[in-house]
Amino acid sequence: MSNIAYIPGDGIGEEVTRQGIKVLNYFNDLHQLGLKFEKFDLGAERYLKTGDILPDDVLNKLETFDAIYLGAVGDPRVEPGILEKGILLKLRFYFDQYINLRPIKLYKEEFCPLKGKKLQDIDFTVVRENTEGIYAGVGGFLKKDTPDEIATQEMISTRKGVDRIIKYAFEYAREFGKEPKLTVCDKSNVLTYAHNLWQRAFKEMGQNYQDVKQDHFLVDAITMKMVRNPEIFDVVVTCNIFGDIITDLGAEIQGGMGMAVSGNINPDSISMFEPVHGSAPDIAGQNIANPLAAVLAAAMMLRQLGESRLADQTEKAVVTALENNMITSDIGGELSTDQVGDYLVKTLKSNE
Amino acid sequence: MSNIAYIPGDGIGEEVTRQGIKVLNYFNDLHQLGLKFEKFDLGAERYLKTGDILPDDVLNKLETFDAIYLGAVGDPRVEPGILEKGILLKLRFYFDQYINLRPIKLYKEEFCPLKGKKLQDIDFTVVRENTEGIYAGVGGFLKKDTPDEIATQEMISTRKGVDRIIKYAFEYAREFGKEPKLTVCDKSNVLTYAHNLWQRAFKEMGQNYQDVKQDHFLVDAITMKMVRNPEIFDVVVTCNIFGDIITDLGAEIQGGMGMAVSGNINPDSISMFEPVHGSAPDIAGQNIANPLAAVLAAAMMLRQLGESRLADQTEKAVVTALENNMITSDIGGELSTDQVGDYLVKTLKSNE
Numbered sequence A, B: 001m002s003n004i005a006y007i008p009g010d011g012i013g014e015e016v017t018r019q020g021i022k023v024l025n026y027f028n029d030l031h032q033l034g035l036k037f038e039k040f041d042l043g044a045e046r047y048l049k050t051g052d053i054l055p056d057d058v059l060n061k062l063e064t065f066d067a068i069y070l071g072a073v074g075d076p077r078v079e080p081g082i083l084e085k086g087i088l089l090k091l092r093f094y095f096d097q098y099i100n101l102r103p104i105k106l107y108k109e110e111f112c113p114l115k116g117k118k119l120q121d122i123d124f125t126v127v128r129e130n131t132e133g134i135y136a137g138v139g140g141f142l143k144k145d146t147p148d149e150i151a152t153q154e155m156i157s158t159r160k161g162v163d164r165i166i167k168y169a170f171e172y173a174r175e176f177g178k179e180p181k182l183t184v185c186d187k188s189n190v191l192t193y194a195h196n197l198w199q200r201a202f203k204e205m206g207q208n209y210q211d212v213k214q215d216h217f218l219v220d221a222i223t224m225k226m227v228r229n230p231e232i233f234d235v236v237v238t239c240n241i242f243g244d245i246i247t248d249l250g251a252e253i254q255g256g257m258g259m260a261v262s263g264n265i266n267p268d269s270i271s272m273f274e275p276v277h278g279s280a281p282d283i284a285g286q287n288i289a290n291p292l293a294a295v296l297a298a299a300m301m302l303r304q305l306g307e308s309r310l311a312d313q314t315e316k317a318v319v320t321a322l323e324n325n326m327i328t329s330d331i332g333g334e335l336s337t338d339q340v341g342d343y344l345v346k347t348l349k350s351n352e
């Protein structure tokens, strides 16, 4: 039995995750998975009404769940950063979700903005460190609001933190890798402290994974390579901020936010799964938002809960929807958000 | 009269800058510009022989010049980072070259890795802060080489440093902008100290430039936008590390390192101009390296020295070479490095 905390959040969050829940409920009934959902209203509405972002009692309650399924947070009425930091980053840090897993996978050739790339050319995974680096929140101001102002922001890498993410990435490459190969991405030629630690950690950990090919790219060079030769990547491990940047680039080469998924994982605690896209307030409530990323996030959650077979089936259904153009208008179809969800469940049924 | 310090550096550096010098000498003779070149042997050879990277007496001597024309540094026999930091970064910091100017311009449609982009779609300039941020070199280790090790790396933004680069970028947009529009790229939703300062500085400076459209992108989102809709950019201003990353991505969408140019500028002191590509030791000495970026760097130097008309003529000659396929094999031609240089001079002559 698994208890799932369900946070639809803002904007299109509710609409798109509803389709993920449809798929999860279908499996639940069919296979008696014992999934239970409880909905939490966090996001702009609550914040604007009560001033609460993520109150302690909600945090304490969330601790009793097995996983979190999140839609999107963000609202034009709220200053940018408040909800993202107060909910998304807060949960990542509170539950020590040190792994941010971001598959970069092209599902349909015509989605790709790059010339001449085939499906198999864009199929790798970024493993992003998710709890430290320059996201630590450490820093300050000196002489604020004067011409002599100085602001500092600390990038902090701990050996423990870097070791565990690199180890996870090696294990991941070994288990799921096509080759398997692990590429570390850093800026060690300039960040001679924080990324010197990364370099040493990678080399030492690599000794235990001689069966995994090992490669290195500087962050500037990797953006070029991702555009020119994405086929050379299998698994990429990197720090928090560089992971943030290159996974968005990755989302774009896999066809845009419509398909991009993010797992915030702590293998020993509560993991959180979300589509990468935002709350898209401009199209919220119109039943036209693309739910595929939310459904793929549900699939990733299934995998984390030990249901790999059902995760595979879900991904296969998404591919079928794409092949048959049973998709929303943003990616070239004509269906509503709900219709896409229904089609996916129908496809799963007929594949049974 | 202008004295140019000429640092060919390592690998292909000498071959490619020789073509830039050819062009400069041609103009020099024709227009009596009074350019004088003095060559400085810095780079791997000298370092390996003497241990010197950039000795003080060389630095002192460089101070007497008007500009520096640099090829490339880096050699497989030298640990990565040593020469880049000891020469490139050292010069940027020593001469306080706080502006890193990187035009992102597509010169030939077929060079572009993106689908459906025309020449005019990829034509913007990144203005990168070049003397602070996380490049400050400030940081340290605690409990080094133990499992409890912590490494820190400080991102330092000063109001003075951020103000001056944003001001330059606004002025640049006003003078050269197509629209004109200035986009600031940061991660202010997470870097609540360093990039909060950036946000405030941008907004305040923007008051003085109401005629310049003003826009903002988070660094992760801008990588997507650069791939999807590069046509929306005119001038982009950003911090040191994000500039490093997005200008490499920019180089790729403009057709790869073969065309990318970098100006390290201090309007009141000595500026340095270089092709972005590395020393490419694998093809060094074969007279096959592509000299166009080095020639475009020479053009940028001419512009900085007040010779805009000659800079324009040089860029036009490069376009002619591309149109007539009078280029090296890496970008689809059959000429040698030297032949490209000769062709450019011939073209300039016939355009006279």
Ligand SMILES: CC(C)[C@H](C(=O)O)[C@@H](O)C(=O)O
Binding pocket: A084, A085, A088, A089, A244, A262, B189, B190, B220
């Ligand atoms: C919303 C923001 C704080 C977040 C991040 O920077 O990590 C997002 O960009 C992401 O990648 O999940």
Ligand SMILES: CC(C)[C@H](C(=O)O)[C@@H](O)C(=O)O
Binding pocket: A189, A190, A220, B084, B085, B088, B089, B244, B262
């Ligand atoms: C060589 C390296 C130190 C340098 C940088 O990081 O600035 C380079 O990547 C650049 O962009 O000029």
